[in-house]
Amino acid sequence: MKSKKTFVKLFMGINTCLYFMTLFFNIGCVESQKIASKSGVLLWAENCQRCHNTPSPTSFSAEQWETIGMHMQSRALLTENEKNKIVAFLQSASN
Numbered sequence: 001m002k003s004k005k006t007f008v009k010l011f012m013g014i015n016t017c018l019y020f021m022t023l024f025f026n027i028g029c030v031e032s033q034k035i036a037s038k039s040g041v042l043l044w045a046e047n048c049q050r051c052h053n054t055p056s057p058t059s060f061s062a063e064q065w066e067t068i069g070m071h072m073q074s075r076a077l078l079t080e081n082e083k084n085k086i087v088a089f090l091q092s093a094s095n
């Protein structure tokens, strides 16, 4: 009898846990949609000064930004979409 109660408690505990996890992941989705809507210039301003000064778009050519973008994508752990937006911004404002 006692073990059955423990089982029910455990089961309810897991359910509560799943409920909060679902809530958490839903919030996570809303958050990543917000991030996905950020512009290249905003992502550049927010991310590229975490490790060094924000590089000016004019400091490299459009082709160089392509390569740098790939390299910094792995350094800064950016998604493909974020990297593309940042590179597009840097290229549009580069020489």
Ligand code: HEC
Pocket (backbone or CB within 6 Å): 044, 047, 048, 049, 050, 051, 052, 055, 060, 068, 071, 072, 073, 075, 076, 086
């Ligand atoms: C996690 C840290 C980190 C973040 C975030 C980061 N970088 Fe870097 N960056 C580095 C490091 C470290 C180097 C030095 C080269 C190397 O070892 O990769 C570097 C070098 C560079 C260079 C070459 C500098 C030179 O004068 O040769 C450029 C340009 C650059 N980063 C641009 C960017 C851009 C644009 C972003 C934003 C998308 C960015 N970085 C975000 C770490 C970072």
